[in-house]
Amino acid sequence: MTPGPAPGDWWRHGVLYQVYxxxxxxxxGDGVGDLAGITSRLDHLNDGTxxxxxxxxxxxxxxxxxxxxxxxxxxxxxCDVDPRFGTLADFDELLGQAHERAIRVIVDLVPNHTSDxxxxxxxxxxxxxxxxxxxxxxxxxxADGAPPxxxxxxxxxxxxxxxxxRRTDQYYLHSFTREQPDLNWWNPxxxxxxxxxxxxxxxxxxxxxxxxxxxxxxxxxxLHGHIPVENIPGVLDLxxxxxxxxxxxxxxxxxxxxxxxxxxxxxxxxxxxxxxxxVSFYGSANDELHLAFNFSFLRAPWSAEAFRRVxxxxxxxxxxxxxxxxxxxxxxxxxxxxxxxxxxxLERGRKRARMAALMLLTLRGTPFLYxxxxxxxxxxxxxPERVVDVGGRDSERTPMxxxxxxxxxxxxxxxxxxxxxxxxxxxxxxxxxxxxxxxSLYRRLxxxxxSRAALQSGTYRELPGMPADCFGYVREAxxxxxxxxxxxxxxxxRIPEEELTGAGLGDQLRVISTGAGRExxxxxxxxxxPDEGVLVEPSTRPEPLAEERARG
Ligand code: GLC
Numbered sequence: 375m376t377p378g379p380a381p382g383d384w385w386r387h388g389v390l391y392q393v394y395x396x397x398x399x400x401x402x403g404d405g406v407g408d409l410a411g412i413t414s415r416l417d418h419l420n421d422g423t424x425x426x427x428x429x430x431x432x433x434x435x436x437x438x439x440x441x442x443x444x445x446x447x448x449x450x451x452x453c454d455v456d457p458r459f460g461t462l463a464d465f466d467e468l469l470g471q472a473h474e475r476a477i478r479v480i481v482d483l484v485p486n487h488t489s490d491x492x493x494x495x496x497x498x499x500x501x502x503x504x505x506x507x508x509x510x511x512x513x514x515x516x517a518d519g520a521p522p523x524x525x526x527x528x529x530x531x532x533x534x535x536x537x538x539x540r541r542t543d544q545y546y547l548h549s550f551t552r553e554q555p556d557l558n559w560w561n562p563x564x565x566x567x568x569x570x571x572x573x574x575x576x577x578x579x580x581x582x583x584x585x586x587x588x589x590x591x592x593x594x595x596x597l598h599g600h601i602p603v604e605n606i607p608g609v610l611d612l613x614x615x616x617x618x619x620x621x622x623x624x625x626x627x628x629x630x631x632x633x634x635x636x637x638x639x640x641x642x643x644x645x646x647x648x649x650x651x652x653v654s655f656y657g658s659a660n661d662e663l664h665l666a667f668n669f670s671f672l673r674a675p676w677s678a679e680a681f682r683r684v685x686x687x688x689x690x691x692x693x694x695x696x697x698x699x700x701x702x703x704x705x706x707x708x709x710x711x712x713x714x715x716x717x718x719x720l721e722r723g724r725k726r727a728r729m730a731a732l733m734l735l736t737l738r739g740t741p742f743l744y745x746x747x748x749x750x751x752x753x754x755x756x757x758p759e760r761v762v763d764v765g766g767r768d769s770e771r772t773p774m775x776x777x778x779x780x781x782x783x784x785x786x787x788x789x790x791x792x793x794x795x796x797x798x799x800x801x802x803x804x805x806x807x808x809x810x811x812x813x814s815l816y817r818r819l820x821x822x823x824x825s826r827a828a829l830q831s832g833t834y835r836e837l838p839g840m841p842a843d844c845f846g847y848v849r850e851a852x853x854x855x856x857x858x859x860x861x862x863x864x865x866x867x868r869i870p871e872e873e874l875t876g877a878g879l880g881d882q883l884r885v886i887s888t889g890a891g892r893e894x895x896x897x898x899x900x901x902x903x904p905d906e907g908v909l910v911e912p913s914t915r916p917e918p919l920a921e922e923r924a925r926g
Contacts, residue, residue: 843864
């Protein structure tokens with residue numbers, strides 16, 4: 375039996391991995407990734423042995439029929455597969471093959487808006503009295519013909535969140551591109567339609583959903599010019615706000631629906647940087663989202679105090695029984711290696727990304743990885759003539775780097791986004807056998823986590839008395855303990871032996887380090903280089919976790 379989280383706990387104690395289908399693996403030579411391509415790469419993700427990454431679940435970004443104005447986040451049919459990605463049979467094959475490897479699969483649910491080519495919108499815009507008209511958000515022009523209020527799209531390049539539909543002479547609302555009209559969640563027909571969509575995928579066997587724009591889906595019933603004040607700098611402040619009570623009621627109804635099935639979950643994109651509001655999306659009785667994405671690390675400056683505070687705040691505010699989660703990258707943000715690179719110095723960016731990975735995989739909470747993170751992919755350079763995304767996010771979506779062959783082994787054809795020139799050296803094949811590679815570090819950390827209750831489910835306690843540039847903590851379950859120290863500073867730091875013995879780890883210790891050549895038994899004090907992190911744990915192989923014994 376492969377060690378790993380038990381059923382029921384898989385989304386709490388497992389490691390989740392985001393696949394952006396367009397960019398993972400092309401199987402039919404059209405330059406766009408597809409479902410069969412993902413299936414062919416599942417062994418990299420988890421083949422049941424520590425030679426593979428060892429993740430427990432994948433989140434698939436949208437693969438539904440779409441005109442691709444927002445690369446799939448503009449859905450034209452929620453219950454099918456875009457021919458570019460394959461067929462429903464390919465989806466079933468992927469799901470079956472994933473489940474055989476104990477990999478759970480969650481799919482992206484996009485309820486805030488549809489594509490403007492979705493049949494619902496085609497009907498809605500046909501006339502003012504069409505029965506589907508009220509499925510979207512319409513408003514009359516102001517007296518001078520201007521949009522009804524000053525709400526803005528999330529994308530600065532799009533400008534206003536309103537577009538005039540000339541045929542019916544009303545504006546429709548779009549929080550994102552013009553091709554993504556917002557749905558009207560006050561309409562009961564919309565609610566019923568989405569319940570059917572949820573059931574369609576749950577009945578097919580998916581393990582849950584990532585809910586797009588979960589924090590904004592229900593708009594205020596009455597449109598007004600009010601500008602919501604949120605903790606998000608810049609143009610996003612002017613986005614259409616949510617009716618929060620109604621939004622929470624909607625999330626509760628979806629939770630009840632999920633609870634009718636075994637062992638399913640929902641993680642919401644809650645793009646809010648006010649932690650008190652973020653945790654409200656778990657529900658006051660833990661009856662809304664299973665997990666609300668905590669994006670705080672994406673904005674945290676590189677300092678021990680900033681990272682420590684993100685964790686301390688989340689730990690303090692989470693309602694009883696709610697479970698944390700963390701992430702370093704996704705398809706909407708610059709990749710960690712590039713973000714952490716001071717003055718574009720990718721070598722240091724990678725050193726820091728290794729330390730951030732050690733943190734992510736040892737914190738109390740579900741880690742979400744982004745494809746390519748495990749090999750330290752950086753943002754890919756995009757020449758101006760190859761730019762395709764209106765939101766400026768192409769660099770973090772370049773093809774997965776599998777090997778040194780053409781296009782990084784992603785496709786035999788010219789890919790939809792250029793493969794990074796780094797693909798010839800930064801790739802899975804090159805890192806597989808190198809014990810010092812980023813991939814080997816991720817594998818070691820994930821497989822260590824899989825076998826230790828302290829890391830999977832243990833308590834979290836900050837280590838007091840750490841030097842200012844150091845973030846340190848202890849994880850503990852029963853008699854098993856593990857200690858983590860992360861040096862965010864630019865000078866070496868020494869962790870005295872007493873600190874290690876004081877943490878009660880036992881005396882046979884081993885170290886997993888993000889620096890090269892330091893792995894192995896721990897003896898005496900530990901010196902941490904700048905941007906180096908260590909996990910110190912008992913060197914004895916743990917007993918199989920109780921839940922593993924029960925399963926196996
Ligand atoms: C979410 C997605 C992003 C998309 C937007 C509109 O933020 O993560 O990629 O553009 O929603 O669907």
